[in-house]
Amino acid sequence: MTENSDKNSIACSSGIELKPYYTAADIPEAHRARIDVAPGEAPFHRGFHPSGYRSKPWRIFQLSGFGKPEDENERIKFLLRNGETGFIMEHDRNTGDHCYNVNHPEVIARREDVGLTGAVMQSVRDVAICMDGLPIDSSFGHAGGAVVQHAPFALAAYWTVAKQRGFDLGKIAGTGQSDFNLTYLGCVTKEQIPTDAGLRFNADIIEFCDQHLPRWVPVSIAGYNAADTGLTPDQELGTLFANAVEYLDEIKRRGKMPLERAARGCGGVSFRASIHIIEEACKMRAARLMWNQLLSERYGINDTKVSNLRIHCVTAGSKMTYQQPLNNIVRGTAMALGAILGGVQSLGVSGYDEALSIPSEHAHQMSVRIQQILQEETGISDVTDPLGGSYYVETLTAQLVEKAWQFFESIQRQGGYLAALDSGWLHAQAAENQYQEFMATESGAQKIIGVNCFREDESPFHVDGFMGTDDAFDVATERLNDVLRTRHESAAAKALKQLELDCRSDRNIMPAMMDALSAEVTLGEIGDVYREVFGNWNTPIQT
Amino acid sequence: MDNSQKRILMAKTGLDGHWRGPTIVARALRDAGFEVIMIGMANTNDIVSAAVDEDVDLVGLNIGGHIDVAIRAIQQVQATRPGLPIFAGGTIPPHAAKELEALGVEVYPPGSQLADIVDAAERLTGTK
Numbered sequence: 322m323t324e325n326s327d328k329n330s331i332a333c334s335s336g337i338e339l340k341p342y343y344t345a346a347d348i349p350e351a352h353r354a355r356i357d358v359a360p361g362e363a364p365f366h367r368g369f370h371p372s373g374y375r376s377k378p379w380r381i382f383q384l385s386g387f388g389k390p391e392d393e394n395e396r397i398k399f400l401l402r403n404g405e406t407g408f409i410m411e412h413d414r415n416t417g418d419h420c421y422n423v424n425h426p427e428v429i430a431r432r433e434d435v436g437l438t439g440a441v442m443q444s445v446r447d448v449a450i451c452m453d454g455l456p457i458d459s460s461f462g463h464a465g466g467a468v469v470q471h472a473p474f475a476l477a478a479y480w481t482v483a484k485q486r487g488f489d490l491g492k493i494a495g496t497g498q499s500d501f502n503l504t505y506l507g508c509v510t511k512e513q514i515p516t517d518a519g520l521r522f523n524a525d526i527i528e529f530c531d532q533h534l535p536r537w538v539p540v541s542i543a544g545y546n547a548a549d550t551g552l553t554p555d556q557e558l559g560t561l562f563a564n565a566v567e568y569l570d571e572i573k574r575r576g577k578m579p580l581e582r583a584a585r586g587c588g589g590v591s592f593r594a595s596i597h598i599i600e601e602a603c604k605m606r607a608a609r610l611m612w613n614q615l616l617s618e619r620y621g622i623n624d625t626k627v628s629n630l631r632i633h634c635v636t637a638g639s640k641m642t643y644q645q646p647l648n649n650i651v652r653g654t655a656m657a658l659g660a661i662l663g664g665v666q667s668l669g670v671s672g673y674d675e676a677l678s679i680p681s682e683h684a685h686q687m688s689v690r691i692q693q694i695l696q697e698e699t700g701i702s703d704v705t706d707p708l709g710g711s712y713y714v715e716t717l718t719a720q721l722v723e724k725a726w727q728f729f730e731s732i733q734r735q736g737g738y739l740a741a742l743d744s745g746w747l748h749a750q751a752a753e754n755q756y757q758e759f760m761a762t763e764s765g766a767q768k769i770i771g772v773n774c775f776r777e778d779e780s781p782f783h784v785d786g787f788m789g790t791d792d793a794f795d796v797a798t799e800r801l802n803d804v805l806r807t808r809h810e811s812a813a814a815k816a817l818k819q820l821e822l823d824c825r826s827d828r829n830i831m832p833a834m835m836d837a838l839s840a841e842v843t844l845g846e847i848g849d850v851y852r853e854v855f856g857n858w859n860t861p862i863q864t
Numbered sequence: 865m866d867n868s869q870k871r872i873l874m875a876k877t878g879l880d881g882h883w884r885g886p887t888i889v890a891r892a893l894r895d896a897g898f899e900v901i902m903i904g905m906a907n908t909n910d911i912v913s914a915a916v917d918e919d920v921d922l923v924g925l926n927i928g929g930h931i932d933v934a935i936r937a938i939q940q941v942q943a944t945r946p947g948l949p950i951f952a953g954g955t956i957p958p959h960a961a962k963e964l965e966a967l968g969v970e971v972y973p974p975g976s977q978l979a980d981i982v983d984a985a986e987r988l989t990g991t992k
Contacts, residue, residue, distance in 0.1 A: 415879045427879060430907035434878050434929035509881035511905045550884065639884070643955075643974040676974045677957040752887055759888050763978050772975040786957025788930070862883065863902045 333600040335555040337720050343712035352719035355610075360664070360705040365629050366610035366718060368664040373705030374696070378406075380461060380667035381692045382633060386411030386439040387679055388790035389797070390451035393440035397455060399682060403689050407667065409463035410451055411439035412475060413793070418468045418510050420848025423797045427511065436793025438679055439465070443797065443844045444804045448478040449485070458488050461667075462495035467543070468510070469519040472499035472526060474847055477834040480534070496538035496589060499523055501564060502546035505742045506751065509860055516739040518855040522830065524571045527586050529831035531578045538589035540568065541633070544608075548593035549639050551751030551758070554604045555721055559728030560747065561590060561608070562615055563738035569620060584616055584627050591633040594660035594668075596640050596652060600721075603714055605632055605663025606706075607721040614722075633667035634660040641675035645771035646784045649673035654691050661701055662708055668692060678786030745861025752862075801843065808841040816840035820847065824854045867897030870989040873920040875906040877937055878929035885953055885974070886926040892978040893924075893985055908937040912944050921989045925952040925969075931960035938967055949988035953981070 332338050340347065348356070360368030370377055383400055385408070386393040397408045415421065415428050415435050422428070422443050423435060435441055442448050442465075455462065457479075466475025476497040480490055501519060504510045514522075523540045530539035542564045548557040565587050572583040592608065594601045612630035616622040636656035641649045653670040660668055670688040672680030680688065695701055708714040735741040742748075761767040768774050816837040823833040837847065874890055890900045901918050903910060915923055923941055927934045938950055951970040961971040970988070972981050986992035 419879060427907065430909075431877070431879060431929065431933045433932040434880075437929050438880070504881065507882070509883060511879055511881070677955060755884050756888055756891060759978065769975070773977075783958075785959050786955075788957075862887075863904060 347716045349719045364613035366606040367706040374702035382407040388436045390440045407461035410465040412465040413439040413441040422845025432794040441797040464497045466497035477838040481838040494536040498541045500543040507546040507550040514855040515858045525829045539586045543591045545593040551755035555724040558725035563732040589631045594656045595637040598659040601659035602663035603717040606718045632665040634665040635669040638671045643676035681787035748862045812840045865991040871899045871920040872922045874924040876926045877934045880928040896982045923950045927954040
């Protein structure tokens with residue numbers, strides 16, 4: 322919430338002015354007819370399912386990973402034991418995001434960083450260690466590969482291990498995300514393929530999943546990464562749908578699969594849940610409504626199984642404070658509440674030590690406990706869309722829809738989502754918002770408890786950064802050398818050559834990627850092919 | 865002395881591209897008149913070369929990873945240009961902040977005030 326100089330004027334994060342209270346007359350005319358539509362019915366703003374969380378509790382789904390693959394495996398099992406109901410495999414940022422092996426000079430120069438934010442997985446052997454004993458047949462798994470250029474490797478590795486363990490790919494459920502917002506907007510890598518090559522990768526994944534993995538969410542657009550970079554909730558919505566349009570238009574252009582099935586595949590998305598509880602709940606309602614509108618109006622898709630958006634949500638990491646970190650347990654709870662009131666199907670709560678490091682075991686456990694307490698003790702799951710019909714909530718939902726479509730149109734005027742990434746237009750929007758948000762904190766107009774006010778801290782607990790393990794680089798180096806020494810070299814070379822040929826052609830790269838992983842081709846070798854064939858994205862911002 | 869005569873090098877020690885923090889800090893330093901040279905994700909050699917070639921008066925490091933990576937860059941800068949002041953921001957947990965402070969590096973963790981960072985830049989470059 323930001324206050325203007327006029328004390329009576331208050332706006333939510335999206336810049337929509339809020340009234341002291343609302344009446345029926347405030348609800349926009351076009352939205353009134355929708356108010357009595359039941360949850361589970363189009364246009365779905367009231368929820369994905371009539372009985373909501375009574376029959377389908379939201380999935381407890383925490384980002385996790387560090388160190389060696391076995392460290393990550395152990396942490397994931399810890400979370401599952403503590404009640405997590407899906408699991409996420411996080412790959413190391415230095416190697417994974419950049420498609421480098423550990424022997425790359427830029428990685429060696431930062432060897433202590435390796436494994437700090439995800440396990441180092443350079444070959445299918447590493448991924449097999451990380452997946453050891455995980456319930457991949459009965460659980461929703463996140464294979465990693467959140468970064469576009471890394472996704473084909475991470476997905477193919479996960480699927481290859483699943484096949485080796487005897488599972489039918491046609492039956493396993495999960496996602497790998499493969500999200501542009503993450504590294505083209507929010508957390509820009511040092512090197513990555515240009516956006517047009519990334520679009521081709523994602524379309525390849527969508528088509529490959531359509532043929533082989535019908536239960537897999539091939540790409541999952543992450544509004545989170547746009548929002549935590551600085552975009553406001555309305556902009557987060559507009560950006561997410563502008564991104565979805567890029568995928569659907571590309572699939573339509575290729576004409577190889579029914580658009581309905583591609584839309585179903587793109588309809589599993591993630592959002593950020595920030596701290597303005599009601600606005601965030603309205604955002605989730607608005608998102609479902611907008612997806613339904615987009616598919617119906619732009620693509621003529623009215624199948625309600627397709628136009629019913631599925632939402633994963635993560636609480637805003639950037640709202641977690643370094644000072645008095647235990648206060649973040651309250652912030653995590655408040656943000657989770659907004660997401661749940663908005664009816665999301667899956668949720669991750671950031672660790673209370675988010676501003677210091679990746680989550681410690683205790684912080685991770687607390688993120689699960691927050692969700693369990695909300696789910697089991699508070700009665701929040703009893704009634705679907707508990708805010709439905711509120712004059713305020715219905716008005717703000719409708720206003721967000723309108724404002725988000727305006728931002729969507731602004732992106733279209735820039736030439737579309739990918740053009741707005743290439744030009745740096747989206748980065749400029751985010752940067753300006755970041756600065757304004759920061760200045761509001763600096764001036765004290767926005768109070769942050771424990772940071773710019775009420776700084777006295779009596780906590781008897783000293784929270785320090787969790788640093789994972791210190792042998793990730795050395796073990797990864799040994800294992801890389803071991804793979805290169807013991808694999809069937811001519812098979813690996815042949816598979817890598819085929820991958821390169823397919824990258825240079827317009828063939829779908831995923832079959833060759835699967836063969837490459839089976840032949841134990843390593844991450845960095847695949848990255849070298851990308852760098853050779855596709856070149857490097859011209860980053861529009863100075864990081 | 866005028867801030868505009870002072871040059872500040874800003875770099876990220878890790879391969880982690882979160883740009884929110886350093887971008888806001890760079891803007892505040894530029895608004896205060898400093899010349900800011902941002903080189904983004906840089907390894908120790910890049911940082912030391914830039915500190916020499918650009919003849920900077922202060923080095924600002926954004927640290928998003930392991931403290932030992934930053935310490936290597938800091939020690940190399942200190943060996944090459946003794947006395948050049950260094951300050952740092954980012955997700956630096958308390959134990960790591962202590963290690964940096966022991967090397968004479970001022971630490972501004974998340975939640976720091978921009979006014980304090982600008983004030984430090986003026987003090988460390990001797991304009992104040």
